[in-house]
Amino acid sequence: MKVQLFVPCFIDQIYPQTALNTIKVLEKAGCEVSYNPNQTCCGQPAYNAGYWDECRPVARKFLDDFNAPEYIVAPGGSCVGFVRNHYDKLFPDKNMSQNTTQKRMYELTEFLTEILHIDNMGASFPGTATYHDACGALRECGIKAPPRALLTNVQGLELIETDDCEVCCGFGGTFAVKYEFISSGMAEQKVQHAQKKGVEYIISTDHSCLLHLDGYIKKHLIPIKTAHIADVLASGW
Amino acid sequence: MKRKQTEFLLASGRKVFDLDHRKKLNFALKQADAAYKKGKQQFSDLETTKKIAKNIKWQAIENLHTYLEAFETNFNRNGGRVIWAEDTQQALDAILNVCRKNEAKSIVKSKSIVTEEIHLNQFLTKHHIEILETDLGEYIQQLDGEAPYHIVAPSLHKSKEDVAQLFHEKLNVPPDLSPEELTLVARNILRKKYAAAEIGITGINFILADIGGIAITENEGNAWLSASAPKIHIAITGIEKILPSVHDLNLFWPLLATHGSGQRTTVYNSIYTGPKKQDETDGPEEMYVILLDNRRSHLLADPAARESLYCIRCGACLNVCPVYKNIGGHTYGTTYSGPIGAVISPYLNDAAEYQHLSFASSLCGACTEVCPVHINLHNLLLNNRRNAVEQNLISASEQIGWKIWKKINQHRLLMNWPGGATKTFLVGKLFRQHWGIRRILPEFTHKTFNQFTKNKPDSK
Structure with a gap:
């Protein structure tokens, strides 16, 4: 299965090893992992601070960067939850139901267990x-x-x-x-x-x-x- | 930084690391949690129940004027009188008028957070009218000269030893009385006051539009006595407490009881539909219901904030809130504390003075999860934050910070620049002071993951 990796900014900047391990785990689980090097952030920090106008272009970029039809997997529930539950409010004019990004995005452990039905990584x-x-x-x-x-x-x-x-x-x-x-x-x-x-x-x-x-x-x-x-x-x- | 915000910041620091306070609050809230978990077993499908309850409150609030007017018509027919109060002053004046007309010198009052909102006790005391709290927790707080610590449990922060000491100091009883003995001391004092008071004041848990009645939930019987022993009963509440029908209590009584105190239902649940009728032996001769707006219409006017009016004041969001657990009720500096308080206070008061409360949350969502009417509390906090930004209530330096953030996050190259050591240095410069002395800041790695991976053949 092909999956796109989203790397939360904390991991990108401070814990890159965790992103490498995410790839390692996903590959062992039988996935072909792609990483779009243009990706930055889901936009959550600004949104949570009340800066929706600052958040919006970053979130839009996220949608552009992840417009391929494959699953998007992230080692972090915070970003996944934000994209799933808050992009609708951020883009009230955009018909988000037509956009599958929210439905394609998964946190690593829920992806492994619920989509791939794997609960033992042999670790x-x-x-x-x-x-x-x-x-x-x-x-x-x-x-x-x-x-x-x-x-x-x-x-x-x-x-x-x-x-x-x-x-x-x-x-x-x-x-x-x-x-x-x-x-x-x-x-x-x-x-x-x-x-x-x-x-x-x-x-x-x-x-x-x-x-x-x-x-x-x-x-x-x-x-x-x-x-x-x-x-x-x-x-x- | 505004005065209220500075006070909040300093008070929160004192409370969080006051280990005695932490111990007492944790003890009380752990008990509340255990009771709630047991109490909620009575619902075979709590989530569906909450959805139904939310729908009923949605219907009630969307048609608020219709239901309030229906209540007035029906309550008038029952012989009662409705007083509409736009603000604090109108509510206070209305109560004072009733007092003067009846030459009242003494009032007994049961628990009502709305009377805290309008500072009724201070007002009546200034007019030389004695007003006595009859709920045990409120009585304790009144003796101590303190505002309630919690919507439902006013003296939550006091241990039984604290209460014994307080009674000893204020009531001249031995210093080591047990909770049962202390209750008897209060009971003996209060019983005499019910008989002597000319007026009883109560809050209201639910306004019942279809029958023109009010429902009051309690555990001590003090509201029942306050409402029926004196010859005049004044009940006061916010306009949002409306329910379309008395039949809705089937759902709301157990929901309130479980989320407020972990009970299946509370000990006393009474419905009052007006003063004593000609052929009746009990009850007050006159009954007034004061419906207070006090800027609740500001919440109603904002579709994004409106659902905060569904609140039934059960206090469950306070009990589960890690911020409330750490700072307690008084630190908020508001009548309504905890998540619901942080949501509504900027609307009920000057937004600039209270917007900081919406930022004093980790947005963990425990409040939203527990709310019996599914108020999306942490999303309402987010909405308040957005309002604060749009109303320009945030510091200029923060505004600039987010503009820079936006720039960086729109361009991948900027996120990789200028190297880990420099980033660590800059973040330290910006945040070390605010990060405080109890944690160390993380360090950026020399290269981002993006830089590590870029040249790898498997990246797209």
Whole structure:
């Protein structure tokens, strides 16, 4: 199956390895992955900040860059949720129902499990981990089971749930800089809950959450690492 | 930065890292969460129930004038009187008029967030009329001289030890009373007041258009007593609390109970359809319903914000909101706190003073997920943000920032420029101060993924 890779800006700029691992995973799953090098961003940062006029040309560019008929797969639920649920509002005049982009776009784990029906990537990743439900994946895309199904089949990985797995990490884009106290406080409690469970890793579908938690963890020298699910699924083979 | 925003920022910092506050709030909200999860089992299909409820509120709000007028006609026929109040002052004047006409010196009041909105207690006290809160949580807050902390649970932030200490200080009772003993202390004081008060004031949970009645939901029986013991009953509410029919309560009573307190239904659910009739033995001689606009018509006028008027004030969005959980109710500096408060406050007040609340959210969507009438709360916050930008309420530097962002994201080459080290330096310069001391900023890699991949043969 041919798929187009969309690389969220965090991954493009800060964690390129995760994009490489996404390709590795998709190829193992039998996909032929193409990457349009013109791509930039889905437009979400400006939209969330209230700058719809600034967002619109970037979102339009996204639609142009991904106008091929293949599935679009992204290692991140936040961008997928944004394109799926908010482009209609951004382009009220454009008949989005005629445009299949929203329907063709998938987050990596939901693509693997729901489209390709794969829940075992043959990965091994020794250690204990908790899964953090990124808000974009969980509430914008309704992704709850796919990452857990895939992680459960990772050899050597013990998945331990926390009570607050669905509670936001506190990042929220500009929120993290506009209200740093609240944002940091949320990260603190998220990390403390993971610490209480004694896990070595916090795994998620979205690097935006992980970047935020990692910033708190590193500052406080806490013995927990963050790991993107694509990196976990690409491990050990 | 506006004064309110600065106050909010500083207060939020104090609250978030006040570990005692965090502990108390987490304790209370964990209990609320457990009760909600148990309570919602009564719905075999909660999502469909919510959709039906939203449709009913949609119908009610889209035809608000029709239903309100129907209510007035029917309530008048029942012998009651409707008072339309465009703003706070008209509502206060109406209440004062009733007080003066009846030479009222003492009032008992049950829980009503609208009376907080119009600052009724302060107003009546200034006019030498005693007004006593009869809901236990509100009574505690009144004793402490504090506004309610939560729409449904006014003293949520106080532990039982805090309440014992407060009663000891204010009511001269021993300092170590149990919750049961404290309740009895309050009950004994309040019982005497019901008998003495000339007027009882209550809120309203639902205005029932078809029968010209009002429905009040409670757990303590204090609203029931406030409405029926004194010879005059004044009920006050916002115009959005309308339901087309008494039959809608089948759906809304359990929805409100489960989302407000985790109950299947609350202990008391009463419908009042007017004053005592000739052949009746109980009830007030006169009954007034005050319908308050107070800029709710601004929400009605904006199709993008209108659904916020579907709110039944259950408080569930506060309970699940990670921001509320961290900063508590008072930090908002508004009558209505939490997600719904952040949504409606810029409309009910000066938008410039309250727009910052719409940005004080990570947009996690937990509020939208829990709302019993499916109000798309986090999308309404996004809408407010857009309004703030369009009304030019955002700093010039941020505006320039987004223009630069747009430029960069329209051109792939600009995203690859000017190298990781320089980007890390620039982002540090721009954001280090706002990122704060509790987190480190990430570092950009030397090359973007795009640059890594560009020369690979498999890229298109």
